[in-house]
Amino acid sequence: MKTSQIIATVILGAAAALASAAAPAPQKDVTMTIREGMPAINLALPKFTAPASAQAAADEIRQILSADIKYSRIFSLLPESYYSYIRALDPSAILFKEWESINANVLLVGDVSEAANGDVVFEWKLYDVKPGQPMKGKRYQAKRNDLRFMVHKIADDLAAIYGNKPVFATKVAFLSNRDGNDELYLMDYDGAGQTRLTFNAVTDYSPSLSPDGRMIAYTSYQDLAAGLYILQVYEGRRIPVSLKGGNFSPAWSVDGRKLAFSSSMDGNQEIYVAETDEDALKRGSFRIKRLTFNQGIDTSPTWSPTGRQLAFVSDRGGTPQIYTMDAEGSNVQRVSFGGSTWHDAPAWSPAGDRIVYVARVDEIFDLYVLDLMSKRISKLTESNARNESPSWSPDGRHILFTSNMKGELQIFTIDYDGANLRQLTTKGQNKFPAWAN
Numbered sequence: 232m233k234t235s236q237i238i239a240t241v242i243l244g245a246a247a248a249l250a251s252a253a254a255p256a257p258q259k260d261v262t263m264t265i266r267e268g269m270p271a272i273n274l275a276l277p278k279f280t281a282p283a284s285a286q287a288a289a290d291e292i293r294q295i296l297s298a299d300i301k302y303s304r305i306f307s308l309l310p311e312s313y314y315s316y317i318r319a320l321d322p323s324a325i326l327f328k329e330w331e332s333i334n335a336n337v338l339l340v341g342d343v344s345e346a347a348n349g350d351v352v353f354e355w356k357l358y359d360v361k362p363g364q365p366m367k368g369k370r371y372q373a374k375r376n377d378l379r380f381m382v383h384k385i386a387d388d389l390a391a392i393y394g395n396k397p398v399f400a401t402k403v404a405f406l407s408n409r410d411g412n413d414e415l416y417l418m419d420y421d422g423a424g425q426t427r428l429t430f431n432a433v434t435d436y437s438p439s440l441s442p443d444g445r446m447i448a449y450t451s452y453q454d455l456a457a458g459l460y461i462l463q464v465y466e467g468r469r470i471p472v473s474l475k476g477g478n479f480s481p482a483w484s485v486d487g488r489k490l491a492f493s494s495s496m497d498g499n500q501e502i503y504v505a506e507t508d509e510d511a512l513k514r515g516s517f518r519i520k521r522l523t524f525n526q527g528i529d530t531s532p533t534w535s536p537t538g539r540q541l542a543f544v545s546d547r548g549g550t551p552q553i554y555t556m557d558a559e560g561s562n563v564q565r566v567s568f569g570g571s572t573w574h575d576a577p578a579w580s581p582a583g584d585r586i587v588y589v590a591r592v593d594e595i596f597d598l599y600v601l602d603l604m605s606k607r608i609s610k611l612t613e614s615n616a617r618n619e620s621p622s623w624s625p626d627g628r629h630i631l632f633t634s635n636m637k638g639e640l641q642i643f644t645i646d647y648d649g650a651n652l653r654q655l656t657t658k659g660q661n662k663f664p665a666w667a668n
Contacts, residue, residue: 271307272393274300275335275360277320279353281343288351288375289343292382298421299386299399304628304646306389309335322356327363335360339389350374355385357392367392379423396581396625403622403631403666404438404447405642409659415447415462420624420666422642422655428464439481439490440667447665448472448481448490459492461507470515472505480531483507484538485668490517491532491541497521500528502543504558522560533579533586536668542566542577542586553577553588553601566601576620581627581668587611589619598632600647611649622666631655631664 276297281289300306317329322340330338341355356368369388373381383399390398402417410427413434418425428447429435436450436457447462459478461470472478476495483490490505501524505517523529527547534541542555553567553574567574571590578587586601597618598611612618616636623630629644629651636643640660644653655664 272305273309273334273336274306275309275313275330275333275338276300277314277338277340279341279343280322282345285343285345285351288345288378289341291378292341292343292351292353295379295382296386299383300389302421302629302651303386303390303395303398304651305393305395306337309333325358325363327358327360330360337366346372351378351381353381353385357389379419383419390626395628398624398626398629401625401667402440402444403642403655403664404440404449405656405661405664406435406438407656407659407661409661415449416661417464418655421653425656428462437480437663438665439483440665441483442485442487442667444667446487448483448492450479450481459494461490461512463512470512472507472517473503473519482532482534483668484534485536486538489534489538491522491534493530493532493543499526500530501525502529502532502541502560522556523563524560531576533577535579536581536583542579544575544577551575553586566603568606578621578623578630580623581625587621587623587630589621598630598645609649611645611647613649620663622664623668624666625668631666633662633664 276293279289279293297308300308313333316333318326320340338358338360339355341353344352346352350372352372354370357366358364359366367388371381371385380400386399387397399420401420403420405416406413407416412432415428415435415438416425417428434452438447438449440447445464447464449460449462450457451460456474457477457479458474459472459481461472472490473494473496478492478494481490481492488506488508490507492503493500494503502522503519504522505519507517511517525547527545529543529545531544532541539558540555541558542553544551545554548565550572551574552565554563554565556563571592573591575589580586584603586603587598588601589596590599595615598621600609600611614636616634618632618634620633621630627647629646631642631644633640634643640662641654642656642661642664644655645651
């Protein structure tokens with residue numbers, strides 16, 4: 232798998248590059264923070280200027296960027312019909328009052344052209360409409376086949392202005408049997424570019440994508456044993472981590488230097504942590520530490536964003552419940568006390584304030600969100616289906632999960648508040664989605 236080759240050049244250095252010579256001193260990048268409950272920012276995205284030879288690329292860039300913007304929960308894209316009320320855009324003399332009249336808060340203008348080698352060149356500028364001031368601008372150059380990745384990077388640039396982590400250029404690991412066997416796959420956040428990674432005759436299980444998106448930890452039933460492996464995606468190297476006992480539910484720490492998992496290597500299913508620093512990966516051997524010691528089954532670990540705690544599932548109290556503990560295994564506390572006696576698959580939010588998990592109520596499996604401060608529990612899904620395997624987006628605004636709500640198991644995303652349900656997969660049965668955090 233090749234890494235996309237994209238050139239990006241920041242072009243917002245002096246105000247003269249974006250405005251008239253009489254404009255104020257050079258602009259600095261603007262960063263703001265958008266929190267839940269704040270209204271979305273109205274963004275105008277008029278058609279990009281382009282010669283006839285680059286018009287198809289311009290249309291594709293705008294279509295992909297529009298989809299990303301709509302998904303963001305940061306921006307509200309103005310309807311196309313609004314543009315008919317104002318004069319056509321002249322990028323060299325923007326009439327900001329007209330854009331303000333159709334309720335645009337920010338305006339993104341773009342120019343698409345072709346480089347001498349056939350690459351697509353896209354230069355964009357974002358303006359704050361009310362004062363008529365530039366906020367940010369960049370120049371990207373990409374191969375025609377890399378346009379989707381390039382546009383996702385641009386959407387991440389826009390989100391970063393408002394203090395959000397990159398989402399649109401991230402990948403999702405998952406399992407699919409579309410080719411007859413459960414194998415590892417990767418796809419874009421929106422379901423595009425679904426690519427098979429493993430080719431074997433055994434069952435793979437429960438992938439976890441490293442924070443940098445370059446490694447996948449997963450269970451594979453080699454020689455009928457549930458071993459834990461790390462696949463270095465771009466190198467194609469597979470490294471065994473633990474082959475003794477049954478090893479399941481790997482979870483990377485936020486810095487990528489530790490891997491928590493559940494194993495029966497000592498007889499009972501307990502939580503362990505493997506050190507996965509660069510030296511360990513080169514050696515192909517890992518220091519492994521056991522964290523839990525009890526007669527119950529402990530599984531499904533998930534790291535807090537600080538790396539100082541883990542949440543996990545244990546039936547030590549008689550039924551599967553969610554517990555937290557310090558990263559060294561001390562200070563174990565039960566945190567699930569809802570109306571269900573069966574909880575599973577916790578995932579700690581990137582902000583550290585919530586845990587999404589699966590609960591079975593009246594034989595129905597749904598996703599719930601526990602607010603760790605208020606202890607308030609919110610039901611996220613509402614269907615007579617089996618909804619499982621939640622995974623947070625890096626910005627904490629979206630959640631991946633598996634559901635059979637439309638027949639076979641497929642992968643969906645839903646927003647943190649239950650809105651914007653989207654189906655990402657359709658071919659075969661697909662499960663265990665994992666976003667890199």
